[in-house]
Each structure stands twice: as structure tokens, then as C-alpha cells.
Amino acid sequence: MLAALVIVFREVLEAGLIIGVVLAASRGVHGRNGAVALGVLAGILGSVVVAIFAASISDAFDGRGQEIFIAAILLFAVLMLAWHVVWMAQHAREMTQQLRQLGSDVTAGRQSLFALGAAVAIAVMREGSEVVLFMMGIVMQGSNTMGELLAGSGIGLLLGAAVSMVLYFGLAAIPLKRMFSVTGVLVTLLAAGLAASAVKQLSNAGLIDVFDTPLWNSSFILSEDSWPGRILHVLIGYMDRPTGMQLIAYVVTAATIFILSYVRRAPERRTALSA
Amino acid sequence: MSTSRFARKVVRVLPSLPVFLASLSVLGSASLWASIAQAEDTHEVEISIKDHKFEPASLKLPTGKPIKILVKNLDASPEEFESHDLGFEKVIAGNSSATIRLKPLKPGTYMFFGEYHEDTALGHIVAE
Numbered sequence: 001m002l003a004a005l006v007i008v009f010r011e012v013l014e015a016g017l018i019i020g021v022v023l024a025a026s027r028g029v030h031g032r033n034g035a036v037a038l039g040v041l042a043g044i045l046g047s048v049v050v051a052i053f054a055a056s057i058s059d060a061f062d063g064r065g066q067e068i069f070i071a072a073i074l075l076f077a078v079l080m081l082a083w084h085v086v087w088m089a090q091h092a093r094e095m096t097q098q099l100r101q102l103g104s105d106v107t108a109g110r111q112s113l114f115a116l117g118a119a120v121a122i123a124v125m126r127e128g129s130e131v132v133l134f135m136m137g138i139v140m141q142g143s144n145t146m147g148e149l150l151a152g153s154g155i156g157l158l159l160g161a162a163v164s165m166v167l168y169f170g171l172a173a174i175p176l177k178r179m180f181s182v183t184g185v186l187v188t189l190l191a192a193g194l195a196a197s198a199v200k201q202l203s204n205a206g207l208i209d210v211f212d213t214p215l216w217n218s219s220f221i222l223s224e225d226s227w228p229g230r231i232l233h234v235l236i237g238y239m240d241r242p243t244g245m246q247l248i249a250y251v252v253t254a255a256t257i258f259i260l261s262y263v264r265r266a267p268e269r270r271t272a273l274s275a
Numbered sequence: 276m277s278t279s280r281f282a283r284k285v286v287r288v289l290p291s292l293p294v295f296l297a298s299l300s301v302l303g304s305a306s307l308w309a310s311i312a313q314a315e316d317t318h319e320v321e322i323s324i325k326d327h328k329f330e331p332a333s334l335k336l337p338t339g340k341p342i343k344i345l346v347k348n349l350d351a352s353p354e355e356f357e358s359h360d361l362g363f364e365k366v367i368a369g370n371s372s373a374t375i376r377l378k379p380l381k382p383g384t385y386m387f388f389g390e391y392h393e394d395t396a397l398g399h400i401v402a403e
Contacts, residue, residue, distance in 0.1 A: 007390065054366055054368040058367065058368065058371070066366065066373070067365075133353040133355075133366055133368070134353070134355075134391055137354075137369065140352045141352050204362070204363050204376065223359075224359065
């Protein structure tokens with residue numbers, strides 16, 4: 001039961017952390033909750049579909065299907081998050097002001113809602129398909145511990161969701177003035193980490209074979225397999241054995257998003273008000 | 276917020292990352308040909324999973340050669356074949372198989388395991 005709990009908790013937490021960060025980063029966007037709810041729903045449906053077709057996905061492209069599929073959805077998520085960060089950078093100032101004045105959602109538009117929902121859907125689908133497969137396995141084995149295993153999975157799911165909510169409320173407690181810069185940086189690093197993961201998948205599929213040996217091994221300091229390592233891996237893309245190509249992907253993605261947000265940020269006006 | 280403004284924004288923001296992604300995929304397809312070309316010296320092995328155990332659970336593999344592992348899951352339930360030492364994780368559905376490709380190994384011992392049954396599904400590779 002404990003094993004089932006831990007496995008499901010781990011997967012749910014990985015998706016939940018991403019959702020928590022993205023939610024915090026889009027505080028004040030009108031219709032945000034609906035977009036996230038739709039994203040979670042689409043992600044769960046996607047998980048079931050991916051789990052059902054797991055074997056055929058895996059067999060595609062001469063046995064490279066799973067890696068290519070995961071890399072593709074990760075890169076799509078990177079695009080969505082990048083778009084979202086840049087959009088938020090453009091609107092952060094007006095949103096901070098409106099949030100202060102009205103204490104409620106701004107009506108400043110919903111361009112980034114699709115990006116938000118899509119990123120959430122992908123996070124849920126990627127981790128969720130593993131949970132669905134795992135639970136399908138439990139049911140298929142049909143052993144007498146099935147009830148216990150399913151109960152463990154259920155508790156793991158609730159715990160994962162609870163910890164993610166703690167993160168969200170922690171981020172939401174950041175003073176508004178700094179809120180959007182903090183969450184913007186977080187989402188940027190999160191996206192950079194996803195780009196690096198996508199590179200690893202492509203490398204495992206044999207599609208990248210330049211700069212593909214690990215540059216260092218810091219697993220003795222912080223293993224990616226430990227809980228802090230896992231959480232940092234999700235949040236800022238920590239890697240204990242990054243390859244050159246992963247590092248390049250990480251830096252290029254982060255730099256691209258930072259530069260785009262900087263160039264397209266809202267023009268400075270009447271900052272004296274916030275002093 | 277008219278749709279045309281929306282569309283213009285998408286058009287302006289989106290192109291920058293795809294440049295990177297496109298260059299990645301160009302690199303990728305170039306190296307795909309490279310990897311097909313060197314497929315002849317690939318060392319191929321098979322591991323099966325039965326009753327949530329690996330058979331064989333211990334493998335000796337050559338160093339300096341790309342390796343292809345065909346993992347056959349003979350159980351009805353899915354397994355996630357994973358190794359931190361070798362940097363892969365792959366879901367394998369019940370009664371099906373999956374291919375793992377490894378870069379040429381350095382001498383050493385590399386652990387692998389089945390994430391869904393970590394108590395029984397354990398194994399290691401010795402490269403020499």
C-alpha cells in the first residue's frame with residue numbers, strides 16, 4: 001500500500017507543482033480558474049488515452065515512439081509557458097495595479113488562457129498517464145491486495161494535491177509588488193527544465209548524439225532521485241547528470257524567454273505610485 | 276481584445292522558440308542518419324520481465340559500443356523500466372516490449388529497476 005501511495009504521490013506532485021507555479025504566475029488573469037480546470041480535465045482524459053495506447057506509441061518510429069511523443073509534448077509545453085510568461089510580463093504592471101485597486105480579477109484580456117490551459121493539460125497528461133497505467137496494472141493483477149493498493153493510490157493522489165496547494169498558497173502570499181517577477185522567473189526556469197528533459201528524451205531515442213555525455217555528476221550532493229532533488233527538478237529543472245546538449249537547451253530556453261519578456265515588458269509609467 | 280490583435284501577438288511571440296526547436300530537430304534528423312549508419316556495430320540484448328522480476332537480472336555488456344536492449348514485459352501489468360545510472364525511464368505496457376538505446380558505456384556497474392515493483396524488479400549491468 002505504501003509503495004502505491006509513494007508512486008502515485010510522486011507523479012501527482014510532479015504535475016501539481018507545475019500547476020501550482022503556473023496558477024500563481026497568472027493571478028489576476030480573468031477566467032484563469034476555468035482555464036486551469038479545463039486543462040486538468042483535458043489532461044486526465046489525455047492520460048487515459050495515452051495509457052490505453054501506450055504499447056502502440058512505444059512501438060512507433062522503430063521503438064522510439066515514447067521518447068518522441070514525450071519530447072514533442074514537452075516542447076509544446078515549453079512554447080505555451082514561454083508565451084504565457086511573455087504575455088504576463090507585458091501585462092504585469094496593469095494587473096498589479098488593478099489587483100491592488102479592486103482586489104479582484106482584472107478583465108485585461110484572456111490571450112494567455114489557452115497557453116495556461118494547454119500547459120496544465122500537458123503536465124497532467126504526462127504524469128497522469130503513468131498513474132493510470134500503474135492503477136490499470138493493479139486492477140489487472142486482481143490480487144487480494146487490490147483494495148489496499150487502490151486505497152494507497154487514492155491517498156497518494158490527495159497528498160500530492162495537498163502539497164501542491166501548499167506551494168501555490170506560499171507563492172500567492174508573496175507581496176504583489178514582487179509576485180509577478182518571482183513567478184515569471186519560476187515559470188521560465190520550469191520551462192527551461194522541460195526543454196532539457198525533452199532533449200534527454202530525444203537523446204535516449206538516439207536522435208541527438210552531439211554533446212550527449214554528462215558534463216558532471218552531482219548526484220552525491222543532491223540526487224535527482226531524492227525528494228528535494230525531484231522537487232527542484234520539476235521547479236527549476238535541476239539535473240544531477242546534465243549532458244552538454246541539455247545544458248544548452250536549458251540556457252537557450254531560459255535566455256530566450258527572459259529576453260522576450262524584457263523586450264516586450266510593459267513600458268514604465270507612474271512608478272512613483274507604488275513607492 | 277480583438278482576435279486580430281490576439282493573432283498578431285501569437286505571430287510575434289511564437290517564432291523565436293521554434294527557431295531553436297527547428298535547429299534541434301535538424302540536428303536530430305542528421306544524427307538519426309548517423310545512428311542508422313552505425314547500427315551495424317550495435318550490441319543487442321534482451322531482458323524479459325516475468326512476475327515483476329528481470330530475466331536476466333544481471334548482464335555483462337561490452338564497453339565502447341552502442342547498445343540496444345529489447346525489454347519484453349511478459350506480465351499482464353505495465354512496468355516502468357528505469358535507471359538513474361543510465362538516465363532513462365520507459366513505460367512498457369503489459370504483454371508488450373520496448374526498445375532502450377544506450378550510448379557506448381564506460382566500464383562500471385549500472386543499476387536498473389522497475390518503478391512499479393521496486394521491491395522485486397531489480398537488476399544491474401556490468402560493462403567491461
